[in-house]
Amino acid sequence: MSNYTHETVPTQFVEANGIRYAYRRFGKPGTIPLLFLEYFNSNMDGWDPDVTNSLAADHEVILFDNAGVGASGGKTPHTVAEMTKHCVAFCRALGLKQIHVVGFSLGGMIAQQLAIQHPQLVGRLILLGTGPRGGEDMTFTELSAEEQADPVAFLLAGFFSPSEASQAAGREYIKRLESRKNDRDLPVSRDSAVAQLAAIREWGAIPATGRYATLKSITHPTLIVHGNKDIVVTPINAFIMEEHLPKAQLIMYPDSSHGSFYQHRKAFLEQVKIFFSEGDSVEAGQNSIKSSVA
């Protein structure tokens, strides 16, 4: 398995509760896997191969389509909480005792929910371009299930800033997305996109009381990464998470939007290494994480 790359790893399936989940698993065997949770309206092919392949040198990598997304069976639920249950079912079906979660946008919302509800399943969190429940300006009124009509235009406008340098980085990213030639994932259906949109809007709704109160219970070492010009999830949300999460480090990149960690991926990949290497000091005083599914 360790000889596979983003480009060559076959799509596999595992079944739980009658749902057949699609995933791809590669990278360094015997490590705690990084579970990659996707953004709105994307599938396993949406991850930058440079990022997944680089991280696969030190970690096992698992790309995963949630229920109803891409090649996975089942129906996409309308809430982040329900999507989280599918993640847990998927992890149990694979027999995973502990995972680190790399969640991008919608995936970062699921990552937070996972950490809150299944703290022992989660080792560390990497939260990319995401926001807390009930965050600032997370109404997502500008998104629609029709984004996929012109995905290149969507990515260049949403993931990268208008600057020449950022747009150039965007075009390179889009080129890299094509490096996997065979066994591509299935497109996200309109029904799934509609359900995902409902889920992120429900997540973004400001609660009547206790806004941000749940964040303090996420005691996992966390790396928050955001673009300082993110037009999809406004940057103040990363700062709010940094304020409230007990063990989070924030990194914010200049001149970059929702795909900041792709644009600045060289620095990002180095910083992820630092994040995983500083275990002892960051975790000092934390209860040891039990290696069992909660």
Next chain:
Amino acid sequence: MSNYTHETVPTQFVEANGIRYAYRRFGKPGTIPLLFLEYFNSNMDGWDPDVTNSLAADHEVILFDNAGVGASGGKTPHTVAEMTKHCVAFCRALGLKQIHVVGFSLGGMIAQQLAIQHPQLVGRLILLGTGPRGGEDMTFTELSAEEQADPVAFLLAGFFSPSEASQAAGREYIKRLESRKNDRDLPVSRDSAVAQLAAIREWGAIPATGRYATLKSITHPTLIVHGNKDIVVTPINAFIMEEHLPKAQLIMYPDSSHGSFYQHRKAFLEQVKIFFSEGDSVEAGQNSIKSSVA
């Protein structure tokens, strides 16, 4: 010169416009020097030897007492702008064509002013625990010129969070500050502290118009580092600088206050290396920096 360390480097003096400035210079010869600008009420002995010695492996390091501070002659001025003029006079007296500036708190304010007024003198900026002109809650009403009466209590309360881990890091930092045994700097006089306090309060005053407008003219690659529980300069100021500076990357550390980069210095030192290594991509599109004093 390159065999000196923070502990052994002799204090030197250079004169400009009738003022005798104290400084210490060590580290890797032939590099663009890092000019360290100190926080309120501190002198050259206030820098963490672990940080200066580590940075000295890759850079020349210059510690410097501004006018009227510690062993330097002259009178401490009452504004950041005047302090900046002394920095420039000092650099010219040493014949420095270009410097990177490491500014902590008050030093970070001078660093910004330097970058605005002398853009060609400055290569890169590292802004530690500081805020923009007219930032949020930068009245510094809780500071006084008498802090030095109990410097250990001041540092543990202001530079570190109340957590056990942070306080332990604080005690270690304070121990390290004693590693230089001979040729210690002179204490900061009460008059100098009073003037510095006036300067940071003037800097923090909210202007009637154009708040944050000058930040966009700082086009230097910048690394902003802040603690997410900084009680001296509230963390939102780091976020505001990140929003407005065209080429700044923000790093915010968990469970840490004004001395976040001392508490998390292992990660900090790695991240500084990344910051200096990513020159080409960050500076793409920037006008080349002329190697001459503006």
